[in-house]
Amino acid sequence: MALEDAFTDFTRRDWEHESVEGTVRLAVIGIGGFARQRALPAIAEGDNCETTVLVTNSPDEVADVAETYDAPHVIDYDGFFAGERTDAYDGIYVAAPNAFHGDYATAAAAFGKHVLCEKPLEITVERAREVVDACADAGVTLMTAYRLQTEPTVRRTRELVREGVIGDVVQVHGGFSNPLLEHATPDTWRLDPERAGGGALVDLGVYPLNTTRFLLDCDLTGVYATTHSRGEPFDAVEEQIAFQLEFETGATASCTASLNAHARSALELIGTDGMIDIESPFGGVVPQEMVVESGDVRMEYTGPPVDEVREEFDYFGYCVLTGTHPEPDGEDGLADLQAIEAAFESADTDCRVELE
DSSP, rough: OOOOGTTTTTTTOOOOOOOOOOOOOEEEEEHHHHIIIIIHHHHSSSSSSSEEEEEOOOGGGGGGHHTTTTTOEOOOHHHTTTTTTTTOOOOEEOOGGGHHHHHHHHHHHTTTEEEEESSSOOSSHHHHHHHHHHHHHTTTTEEEEEEGGOOHHHHHHHHHHHTTOOOOOOEEEEEEEOGGGGSOOOOOOOGGGGHHHHHHSIIIIIIHOOOOOHOOOEEEEEEEEEEEEEEESSSSSSSSEEEEETTTTTTTTEEEEHHHHHHOOEEEESSSEEEEEEEEEESSSSSOOEEEEEEEEEEEEOOOOOHHHHHHHHHHHHHHHHOOOOOSSSSHHHHHHHHHHHHHHHHTTTTTTEEE
16 A cells, blocks of 8 residues: 555545445433433434434433434333333444443343444453343344544554554554543542443543554453552542553553543554554544654645544444444454453552463
């Protein structure tokens, strides 16, 4: 691949190989900030999905949301588990706290409904495996909501890596920090280990973790991690984490995440023949700014922002409507949880943890 070719039709959907008819009707579970601010607008703006059911603990409090997005049905969680309105949706999108992901996903699978579940897929490997098995047994699509895998800058970067434009990747540097308490109170579920399953790693560090795995497309062999918290309200989960990933190719990735630092994200890949730097890949709508060096050639690209959440829902709808297996499937989510558990074990023991 010539370097210039990577920037031709930059926002192309290389996963879209055929036209589709109709939409996937979704029950959106958990009408919190992300669902209201990002997911529901993305579904409405996209082509392949539509919101037909809202599932919430307080149906009366989301009447305005249902009206805004023309969702005809609002039910509570008990109603969902009882099978109410199953005729009104084809799949679910789970945006509830992490520890409840498996409950909703396995119930949906039992109803014969497809599942798009926010990351992490669950809070333990064992519980995530139950989700994967339930969806497989039911013959329904399971996709972990790694929206950056549908984001054009990340997809173009994977093409460059696969084509050897920067040679063999040797090192990856990834970081994501966000001051949680600027937009949440100290009693947020994200600081409750029973509901979140962890702190900075599962909320933010999973982005460089999964994105690096996606770009390198090879297995992890080892993890080393250290964590730190400076007291309340971060005394129950890790406030910040630094972790190193080792891959079967010999490449390493040095990653950091913090729930109590200036908002910032970055991703850099260094190869034997060049490098790729992506500006702000994890913090929201990616600005489509990247720098690529290959040998003695350097190129900078800036393009129009693309809403990766809209891309994610259109991709999920496309997979369901065409019978395509999604790349960020349940096994992908399971692999990240194996790495997350290894990182926590490493931080507890101060030792490198080997992955099989």
